[in-house]
Amino acid sequence: MFAIRNFSLLCRRSAVSTWRSKSQSAGQRLDISGIYPPIATPFTHSEDVDYQRLDENIKKYGNIPFRGLVVQGSNGEYPYLTPEERVEVVKRVRQALPKDKMVMAGSGCESTRGTIQMSQRMADAGADCVLVVTPCFYRGRMDSHALINHYMQVADSSSVPVVLYSVPANTGLDLPVDAIIQLSHHPNIVGLKDSGGDITRIALIVHKSSSQDFQVLAGSAGFLMAAYSVGAVGGVCALANVLGQQVCELAQLCVSGHWDEARKLQCRLIEPNTAVTRQYGVPALKQAMEWFGYHGGVCRSPLQPLSKADLDQLRAKFSSNGWL
Numbered sequence: 001m002f003a004i005r006n007f008s009l010l011c012r013r014s015a016v017s018t019w020r021s022k023s024q025s026a027g028q029r030l031d032i033s034g035i036y037p038p039i040a041t042p043f044t045h046s047e048d049v050d051y052q053r054l055d056e057n058i059k060k061y062g063n064i065p066f067r068g069l070v071v072q073g074s075n076g077e078y079p080y081l082t083p084e085e086r087v088e089v090v091k092r093v094r095q096a097l098p099k100d101k102m103v104m105a106g107s108g109c110e111s112t113r114g115t116i117q118m119s120q121r122m123a124d125a126g127a128d129c130v131l132v133v134t135p136c137f138y139r140g141r142m143d144s145h146a147l148i149n150h151y152m153q154v155a156d157s158s159s160v161p162v163v164l165y166s167v168p169a170n171t172g173l174d175l176p177v178d179a180i181i182q183l184s185h186h187p188n189i190v191g192l193k194d195s196g197g198d199i200t201r202i203a204l205i206v207h208k209s210s211s212q213d214f215q216v217l218a219g220s221a222g223f224l225m226a227a228y229s230v231g232a233v234g235g236v237c238a239l240a241n242v243l244g245q246q247v248c249e250l251a252q253l254c255v256s257g258h259w260d261e262a263r264k265l266q267c268r269l270i271e272p273n274t275a276v277t278r279q280y281g282v283p284a285l286k287q288a289m290e291w292f293g294y295h296g297g298v299c300r301s302p303l304q305p306l307s308k309a310d311l312d313q314l315r316a317k318f319s320s321n322g323w324l
Contacts, residue, residue, distance in 0.1 A: 029213050155188040219237075
């Protein structure tokens with residue numbers, strides 16, 4: 001058994017080494033630019049993963065000009081899924097999604113060892129790259145040194161590229177800028193999803209990492225235009241689950257320099273975006289998906305459905321901006 005484990009580890013290191021040599025010879029990293037919805041995980045009323053409805057959602061998303069999908073991000077309720085469920089969802093998405101669209105799979109766990117193992121399982125399931133959230137349970141000890149060590153080990157071991165993930169609203173922890181800049185030099189760390197919304201921070205990261213071909217994705221549609229204006233290359237946007245065409249249109253307006261039109265569209269997206277993220281969260285996103293022809297359904301406990309008052313407010317956020 002020891003020999004088998006050692007052989008497996010050698011094969012994995014060889015795969016990483018091969019990827020690095022190809023990447024360096026090509027002179028570029030994996031291109032992650034574009035828009036990605038962090039997809040929801042549909043459940044049955046008994047809270048089992050509903051793979052049939054997941055497949056139906058993926059087929060609809062395949063017709064929208066997304067760069068790809070983020071699977072098992074925060075909106076996928078990944079903390080409530082078993083490791084086996086997390087991997088199986090990624091596998092099913094990869095099978096259903098057109099091959100030209102990327103699968104970015106959330107593989108973050110609290111331990112470095114667990115993240116390394118989950119990252120490899122996601123790669124084996126068909127992920128093109130992995131999105132690794134900051135470990136946060138012992139956030140008081142998660143300083144730059146600890147986080148750099150964590151991500152370096154994950155990137156050294158991963159057979160697919162790694163995208164850093166900072167989401168302080170959920171973790172209570174911002175990945176420090178100095179850590180991001182140091183990690184941007186790693187050949188297998190290709191970018192960052194920043195969900196904090198601090199545009200000066202995003203601009204600084206873009207500026208400080210520009211020589212490394214490091215790519216920054218906005219973590220929300222609410223500040224997508226602002227992020228593009230300072231050098232971000234795309235976004236992982238919860239709102240794209242329900243207004244995918246419109247979020248892609250906003251991205252295209254920014255890329256093509258049509259800033260006046262982009263500003264008008266951005267303003268119409270801010271309130272519904274806030275409603276399905278910070279204000280009401282995943283239950284609101286799933287409800288909005290139902291309104292727009294997707295399968296959202298119930299959340300897995302302990303998340304609860306919206307109250308009638310919250311539901312009315314959610315509808316008002318969409319209707320007052322012309323979406324319902």
